[in-house]
Amino acid sequence: MAERRFPSAERWLVPATLVLVHLVLAFLSASPSIHTGGDNAAYVSLANSLASEGRYVESWHPGAPPHTKYPPLYPAVLALMMLLGAKTWGAFKVASMMFTGLAVAACFLMVRKARGPRAAVAVSALFAVAPAVLFSAQWILADPLFMVLTLACLWLLTPDPDVSTRSLVLGLVAATAAYFTRSAGLPLLIAVVVWLALQRRWRPLAAFAGLFAVPGLLWQLRAGADYVSEFWLVNPYAPDLGRAGPMELVGRVAENLWTYTTEYVPAGLTGLDGLPAGTIGMLLAALALAGWVRRMRAGPQVSEIFFFLYVGLIVAWPAAWSGDRFALPILPLLLLYAGESAALMFRRLRAGDAEAAWLPWLGGAAVVAAGAVFLIPAGKTWYQRAERAAQCRAVVETVGPMGCYPGTVGELHAMALWAGRNLPEGSVVFSRKPRLFHVFSGLPSVTYPFTTDGRSLLTEADSMDVRYLVRGNWDTTGRLYVDPVLSASPNRFCVVAQLGYDRESPVSMLAIMPPVSDDVTVPDETAYAVLPCPDAVDHTLPSAAEIASMTVPILDQ
Incomplete structure (x- = not known):
């Protein structure tokens, strides 16, 4: 769909305002503490080995073996920061915050290109204040950078009415970079390849294969089958439980699909849990599925192919890896597809009774109600986190980065x-x-x-x-x-x-x-x-x- 335009002054003012609001909310609700999980420390250690030794090794492990699990792009970004003088936990947390701000901007640009400015404002506003997005802004993890690169790729490769050569090249680079940020970027690579093949764009496809082939092969030779082998385990953190059989895989998919639908996604967008979260999640999933099917019938683009593949990945991998942060890259697409379905239902209702004066009022009330369903609980969640963060900052100043924990x-x-x-x-x-x-x-x-x-x-x-x-x-x-x-x-x-x-x-x-x-x-x-x-x-x-x-x-x- 051709991009409908704001007046020129508002064209960048609106996304800039949304990014600013997001950054303010993220800063006020961010905990200054260090995450007690090991991943944050691992990224810092890997970055330090790159910056100080020029090697990508596990310095925490005896013998400092080569690291093969996390792709190197995010640690390379942290290493560059270290070479420029960054030494504090706060500096690396601010980098995550900047990346989530850029993700809000990329979300706005993608939806504006796909559906127009009004949809872009609605989707990116909900995305900017989503508890899961704000929560990811405070930790030293690859998720914020992965979000930026994924949404930037989807924006660049969305036709308007076609994809320019410059956008195509930049989109292919973004897809490759996303894969080297998180291994979960593989669905994006496959989506781009499938889309290029469906479009019969053989030269760009060959160029993309060449762009990815050398670094991809080198990383695969280094990583081997470690990550893939963990995928098939019942629980990667308890390898003694063995590999999952066919029936266990089916049960895993069903369990993850239900959990993402009724817990992780609605909680990530609103902060709610229990029955309210389950109700919102089921309704959102039904509307999004209808919107996705409609777009697939009209001709799948990279976004639709990626959505299908990425959902398939996160519902198929071990439940121990699941969580709302893994749904972050698809939240804008879920909101977009669900919004399109709701808008189509209203248009059909209006077409059936074109003279009803109350229908426009009903549509406006529905938009306000939908916004309130997401924004009010999200705002409450933010306020609670901001209060805890303020209390934690006072403690950390005297007790240190672990002071807010027992x-x-x-x-x-x-x-x-x-x-x-x-x-x-x-x-x-x-x-x-x-x-x-x-x-x-x-x-x-x-x-x-x-x-x-x-x-x-x-x-x-x-x-x-x-x-x-x-x-x-x-x-x-x-x-x-x-x-x-x-x-x-x-x-x-x-x-x-x-x-x-x-x-x-x-x-x-x-x-x-x-x-x-x-x-x-x-x-x-x-x-x-x-x-x-x-x-x-x-x-x-x-x-x-x-x-x-x-x-x-x-x-x-």
């Missing part, structure tokens, strides 16, 4: 800072969160085995030359998997340091001693006694200034 989380931060200052360089440490431990300490770290079999932990420690173990209170894993090993083989450990906020069970740095014999005592119910190490070390806690610093420790060594 003290048991802050213990790992303090112990990692202590370890980086006191343990021998290159020491390998068992910890609950190895990537976080590494960015705080600079030391390599691995997760201790989640098993009560003492042989597993000690055998792995000996094979990987792990010489230290953090027994913390992050969650119950220390009590479940570390304590039985300590009880069974107390002679294999000694206490190097204890830094605890919980006096009854302080976080402990334990040294793993060489084996005295091959005998392993059977665990019993008696209390174990791990003695202090004979060589004394400085047990002083990191200073308040060290703990409160918002500088990424590995960037300040």
Whole structure:
């Protein structure tokens, strides 16, 4: 559909205003804390290895093996920031915020080109204030950049009435960049290839294959089948459960489809849960499906092909990977397709009773009601998050980047800072969160085995030359998997340091001693006694200034 135009002054004023509103909302509701998941720390560590060594390696892992899971574009962006002087957690968070702002702009441009300015304002306004979009703006993850590149590609390759050569070239570059930002960009690559083939644009198709072939082949040779093999597991975080069979895959698709429809998508757009979210999600999905089918019948474009493939991907992968952030790239398309279906229903109703004076009023009321259904709960969600963020900022200023979490989380931060200052360089440490431990300490770290079999932990420690173990209170894993090993083989450990906020069970740095014999005592119910190490070390806690610093420790060594 040809793009209907605003007056020239408003043409860029409207999207600029939407972006500004989004950035203000994102800034006020963003938590200054570091995410407790490992992905944020992994991206920072990968970027640091690129910036400082020119290598794309897992510095947190013993031996720093080549990294093969996350594509390198987003870490390369962070590495460039580091080379320009960025060292704080806040600087990298601001980058995510800028990317979500650009995603709002790309959303507006895509919908304006596909449907016109009114639809663009409606869709991009809902997208700009969506809780899931605002939430993604505060973390150091690849999702915001992936959103920008995906929506930019869809905008550039939307016909108006045709796709210019310049737009085509830029769109192909954006699609390639999206894939090298997240592996979930593969559906976009396939969608572009299918669209070019349907359009019989063989030269651009050949050029696109050439553009992608060399870097794609190099990355595939490096990555191998690691990510693909995880896709077929029942649970990638519990590989012992094995691969999913045909019936399990069918059940996984059905479960994910239901969860995305009734939970993740409506929650991501409104912040609601339960029955209200399920009702909105079902209605939105039905309208969007009808709109998508209508567009497919009219002649599929890149957006429609991508929508089908991407939905297929996220409902087919393991449920452990699912969440509202994975639906972010398709939220604008869902809103666009659903809006088109609703508009078509109203036009047909009006055509059936053209003289009814109340129909225009009904249409206006329906638009206002639909906006209220999304905007009111989204606004409430934003307000609650903004209040928590304001409280958190006051705490972080004095307690540091982990200050808004329970003290048991802050213990790992303090112990990692202590370890980086006191343990021998290159020491390998068992910890609950190895990537976080590494960015705080600079030391390599691995997760201790989640098993009560003492042989597993000690055998792995000996094979990987792990010489230290953090027994913390992050969650119950220390009590479940570390304590039985300590009880069974107390002679294999000694206490190097204890830094605890919980006096009854302080976080402990334990040294793993060489084996005295091959005998392993059977665990019993008696209390174990791990003695202090004979060589004394400085047990002083990191200073308040060290703990409160918002500088990424590995960037300040």
